[in-house]
Each structure stands twice: as structure tokens, then as C-alpha cells.
Amino acid sequence: MSEALYPAFGVLLVDDEAPWLRSLRMTLEGPGAISNITALTDSRLVMGALDRGDIGLVLLDLTMPYLSGQELLARIAEEHPEVTVVVLSGLNQIETAVSCMRLGAFDYLVKTDEEDRILESVRRAIRMQELQLENKEMRRRFLNDRLECPEAFAPIVTSNKAMRSIFQYIEAVAKSTQPILVTGESGVGKELIARAIHTLSRGDGPLVPVNVAGLEDNVFTDTLFGHKKGAFTGADESRSGMVEQAAEGTLFLDEIGDLSLPCQVKLLRLLQEGEYYPLGSDQPKQLRARIVVATHHDLSKKKDAGGFRKDLYFRLRAHHVHIPPLRERKDDIPLLLDHFLKESAEVFGKKVPSYPKELLTLLGNYSFPGNLRELRSMVYDAMSVHSSRMLSMNSFRQAMEVQGEVPAEQAAAAGEQNVFYSCPEIPTLSAAVEQLVAEAMRRSDNNQSMASRMLGISQPALSKRLKLQRDGKAE
Numbered sequence: 516m517s518e519a520l521y522p523a524f525g526v527l528l529v530d531d532e533a534p535w536l537r538s539l540r541m542t543l544e545g546p547g548a549i550s551n552i553t554a555l556t557d558s559r560l561v562m563g564a565l566d567r568g569d570i571g572l573v574l575l576d577l578t579m580p581y582l583s584g585q586e587l588l589a590r591i592a593e594e595h596p597e598v599t600v601v602v603l604s605g606l607n608q609i610e611t612a613v614s615c616m617r618l619g620a621f622d623y624l625v626k627t628d629e630e631d632r633i634l635e636s637v638r639r640a641i642r643m644q645e646l647q648l649e650n651k652e653m654r655r656r657f658l659n660d661r662l663e664c665p666e667a668f669a670p671i672v673t674s675n676k677a678m679r680s681i682f683q684y685i686e687a688v689a690k691s692t693q694p695i696l697v698t699g700e701s702g703v704g705k706e707l708i709a710r711a712i713h714t715l716s717r718g719d720g721p722l723v724p725v726n727v728a729g730l731e732d733n734v735f736t737d738t739l740f741g742h743k744k745g746a747f748t749g750a751d752e753s754r755s756g757m758v759e760q761a762a763e764g765t766l767f768l769d770e771i772g773d774l775s776l777p778c779q780v781k782l783l784r785l786l787q788e789g790e791y792y793p794l795g796s797d798q799p800k801q802l803r804a805r806i807v808v809a810t811h812h813d814l815s816k817k818k819d820a821g822g823f824r825k826d827l828y829f830r831l832r833a834h835h836v837h838i839p840p841l842r843e844r845k846d847d848i849p850l851l852l853d854h855f856l857k858e859s860a861e862v863f864g865k866k867v868p869s870y871p872k873e874l875l876t877l878l879g880n881y882s883f884p885g886n887l888r889e890l891r892s893m894v895y896d897a898m899s900v901h902s903s904r905m906l907s908m909n910s911f912r913q914a915m916e917v918q919g920e921v922p923a924e925q926a927a928a929a930g931e932q933n934v935f936y937s938c939p940e941i942p943t944l945s946a947a948v949e950q951l952v953a954e955a956m957r958r959s960d961n962n963q964s965m966a967s968r969m970l971g972i973s974q975p976a977l978s979k980r981l982k983l984q985r986d987g988k989a990e
């Protein structure tokens with residue numbers, strides 16, 4: 516298995532002192548895990564190397580024979596403004612630093628600075644360069660309006676415009692080394708999106724999915740980082756964790772919004788430092804997997820409410836893909852219906868049936884709280900009992916009623932869209948709210964997430980209201 520170079524663009528080290536170049540290279544390759552490096556001791560060769568076009572970052576010495584660092588910096592800013600330059604000088608002089616920054620340097624470091632400080636700056640410069648390249652790439656793709664790799668999205672059935680823009684965005688960021696956050700309600704297809712990102716990523720390792728919801732601290736560490744033999748009672752053999760298994764591939768952390776706060780700290784450290792320690796080991800291992808995380812929560816709200824660390828949130832959402840719910844892309848329903856009919860017909864060994872055209876109206880009027888997963892299971896249910904030529908709409912209607920939605924055509928037929936139709940007196944506002952909440956809890960079998968969806972409020976808001984009602988304080 517060949518290892519992908521990091522970063523995707525070249526990092527050029529320029530210094531006339533060969534021993535310093537060697538030691539810098541070792542720091543970058545070792546603790547920095549930066550592998551795409553070229554080094555030059557002759558300043559006259561720099562512009563030619565940049566003209567070849569694969570260098571994105573230059574670490575530049577100032578005092579050199581032939582061309583000084585400052586002269587080179589000015590020429591790079593003029594001829595290759597897309598290249599990021601960090602100056603690494605032997606001189607700790609404010610005026611020189613200011614003049615280099617004015618000429619367009621991203622940072623000014625002194626060679627005697629601590630290794631960590633140099634690495635941190637180089638990492639920031641790489642990130643900055645990656646963002647610039649991604650922006651450029653995104654502009655190019657949006658202008659082009661075509662997908663470079665449509666086969667990566669083949670399992671995702673859609674003809675929706677918003678979904679197509681999402682695919683273009685994914686193509687633009689898939690090769691970045693930064694994490695990608697995928698959000699969207701339950702059942703919208705987040706896992707399929709994570710798989711597409713993996714297919715388009717740079718590495719050729721596997722996709723390793725882990726559901727991290729509610730994992731205890733120790734289980735999380737052991738699952739992700741593995742352990743050394745003897746690390747705890749029962750650890751008879753060393754075991755590699757999922758981070759290692761996903762090397763050169765993708766680690767897909769699902770349900771990230773339900774990750775406990777102690778585990779959030781560990782994940783943050785992994786992302787910040789790019790390394791981790793298996794349980795019982797003092798030998799660090801490098802993170803070599805691409806990280807994709809997904810959640811059905813509104814992570815921003817969770818962060819504001821203190822349930823999710825701010826610093827981790829900002830790290831994770833370096834790239835953010837939000838998948839719209841099915842009710843916002845109803846134009847996909849006919850395609851999806853055909854797709855799930857074909858899929859289920861194969862599973863049940865039946866012929867693909869035709870269906871009444873009213874079925875599309877029925878589905879189009881439904882809100883699909885369970886999104887595509889719900890549509891899929893409706894179709895499978897219908898197909899499991901199907902025996903004639905035409906598919907029956909009965910099981911679809913029943914499923915909608917279970918979710919608390921009276922199919923629109925039925926309600927219209929009864930002329931009873933108004934829920935107070937048969938009430939001689941209407942209830943007070945607070946009594947109506949109380950009854951609504953009680954009814955949602957009854958229909959959802961006391962499942963607060965489902966009940967809150969029916970009521971169109973967040974689960975914490977419902978929980979607060981239930982508590983107020985219990986305490987007799989609801990207005």
C-alpha cells in the first residue's frame with residue numbers, strides 16, 4: 516500500500532546551510548508527519564522550482580549567497596502570489612520581520628525558536644494554503660457545473676439541485692486532510708455521503724465506521740486507540756485501534772453529537788496533535804486517517820448550550836456538509852420510489868410492480884420525519900405483502916397514521932382539517948398546548964425525540980416543558 520504524500524502540494528525548504536536543512540527536514544518529517552518535501556541549498560534554483568507548479572509552501576532562509584531571502588520573497592509575491600511563504604531566519608530583528616510580513620510572508624520565525632513553535636506555524640501555513648487551493652477548486656467546479664467523478668455518488672439516488680451542489684462541494688474538499696462534518700436529520704443519507712467522501716479521498720486505506728454515541732471514556736480510548744498487552748486486566752494481547760485500522764483511509768465517527776465530554780477532550784487532542792497513545796503505551800502513534808464525522812443534532816446549538824466543546828466544534832467543521840431533509844427535496848420522491856421498489860423487488864424475489872399515480876401525491880404531502888430511511892421501509896413493507904400487479908397504497912397510509920399524520924387526501928375527504936371542528940368550545944391556549952404535548956408523547960410511546968419532531972420543537976425544549984408541566988409551572 517503506497518502512502519499518500521502530505522500535504523498534497525510540495526513544501527520547499529530553502530537554506531544555504533545543508534546541516535540546518537537536514538535537521539529541519541527531520542523535524543518536519545518526524546513529529547510533523549510532513550512528507551511532501553523538497554530542499555534547495557542554492558537560492559538561484561528557487562524560481563525555477565516554483566515555475567514547475569507543484570510547490571504550495573516555501574520555508575525560506577534570509578541570508579544566502581546569490582539571492583537573499585528578501586529578494587526571493589518579493590519575486591515570489593509577484594510571480595507566484597498563490598504560494599505561501601514562511602521566513603525562517605537566523606536573525607531575531609523586528610524591522611526585518613516587519614519588512615518580510617509587508618512583502619507578504621505568512622509568518623516570520625527565528626531558527627532558535629522551539630521545535631513546537633516552528634511546527635505549529637508550518638501547520639497553520641499548510642492549512643491556509645489548503646484553504647486557498649480548496650476555494651480555488653470550488654470556484655472552478657461551480658463554474659464548470661459538472662462532476663469530475665460522478666461514479667463516487669452513484670449509490671445516492673437524486674436529481675435535486677441542492678444535492679448536486681453538495682456533491683460539487685464534496686469533490687472540492689474530499690482531498691483535503693481536514694475533518695469533514697456531515698449533518699442532517701436521521702435517515703437523510705449521511706452514511707452514504709461519508710462513503711462518497713471516502714471514495715474520493717486521497718488515501719487507499721479502508722473506511723472504518725465507529726458509532727461513538729454514549730461510549731464510555733475507556734471504551735472510546737480502547738476502541739479508537741487500541742491497547743498494549745497487559746494494559747488492563749484481560750488485555751492478553753496488544754490490539755490496534757480503529758484509528759490505526761483506518762490508516763491511509765477514512766475514520767467515520769457517527770453520532771458525534773452524542774460523544775461524552777471526556778471523550779470530546781480525547782478526540783480534540785488527537786486532531787490537534789495528530790498523534791495518540793494506545794492504552795498502556797508511552798510510544799505515540801501518528802494519525803494517518805482522514806476523519807469524517809456525522810450527527811443528526813444541530814451541533815452549533817449543542818455547542819451554545821454547553822453540550823459540545825467549542826474548540827472541537829470549530830476543528831470538526833473545517834468543512835461542513837449539510838444534507839437537507841426529504842421534505843425539502845420532494846422532487847426526489849419519484850426517483851427514490853422507483854429505486855426502492857426495484858431494490859425490494861429483488862430482495863423479495865417479486866416483479867417490480869406498477870403503482871397508482873395517487874401514491875406520488877400521497878407521498879408528496881407527507882413530511883417524512885424519518886426521511887429516506889422511512890420511505891425505504893414503507894416501500895419494503897408494501898412489497899412484503901404485495902401480490903397483485905398494482906401496488907396497494909394501504910400500508911403507506913397506515914405508516915403515515917402511525918407517525919401521527921393523517922394522509923392529506925383522507926382529511927380533505929372528511930372535511931375535517933380543522934381539529935376543533937366538533938368542539939362546541941375551544942380550549943384555552945395553555946390547555947391546548949398541554950393536550951398537544953400529551954398526545955405527542957402518547958403517539959411516540961414516550962419517545963421525546965420523536966414527540967419533539969411531531970411538535971416541531973427541539974427535544975430539550977420539550978423536556979423543559981414536560982418538567983414545567985410536572986411541577987405545575989407551565990403557563
Ligand SMILES: Nc1ncnc2c1ncn2[C@@H]1O[C@H](COP(=O)(O)OP(=O)(O)OP(=O)(O)O)[C@@H](O)[C@H]1O
Binds near residue numbers: 671700705708
Ligand atoms: N439518496 C439516497 N439514495 C438511495 N438510498 C438512500 C439515499 N439516502 C439514504 N438512503 C438509504 O436510506 C437509509 C438511511 O440512510 P443513512 O443510514 O445513510 O442515513 P443517516 O443520515 O446516516 O441516518 P442516521 O442519522 O440515523 O445514522 C439507508 O438504507 C440508505 O441506503
